[in-house]
Amino acid sequence: NAGVTQTPKFQVLKTGQSMTLQCAQDMNHEYMSWYRQDPGMGLRLIHYSVGAGITDQGEVPNGYNVSRSTTEDFPLRLLSAAPSQTSVYFCASSYGDGNTDTQYFGPGTRLTVL
């Protein structure tokens, strides 16, 4: 198993540009989530999904969209990038109920918005 994969590893955007961060898992996990990590702020939940076709907002959803058309994939879209979205983004997945089971994190995407 590859586990949780994320692409790209690094990305530089200009303000106003759009892009999609990709996340995929091959463990047949129902629960997937996106976090951003900023210095001194820990891991903040952006969006999460309890299964294909179902998504919900986390702590900091503004400026981000998600969809979950398959169990394996959970892309994160930035519609109009802003410097405040400069961060490291982690995708995670869990088996079963998700919020009561181990979360497996991807390697992260380091995003810089100029």
Place this chain on the structure above:
Amino acid sequence: GENVEQHPSTLSVQEGDSAVIKCTYSDSASNYFPWYKQELGKRPQLIIDIRSNVGEKKDQRIAVTLNKTAKHFSLHITETQPEDSAVYFCAASIGDKIIFGKGTRLHILP
């Protein structure tokens, strides 16, 4: 609101001594409390977790205690070693979400 508070933000201990990190949570319905370790440049990885039906769990040098009445839980690392240097995050299940604390940077001094 949904909140997990973690302290201290930075902790330095002498190699061989014990380290304790504490967290509090806001939702009395929370029932799952994991701890993650993140080494520099790496992804967070689970080191231990505890569910609300037990008060303490131990795995070699690592232990977690839970006080549901007071809504706080703690990570204890005994006989610290250089490889314990990392950032540690507590988390709590709140509804169907996992909310993390802001992290504790642990330095092990030689």
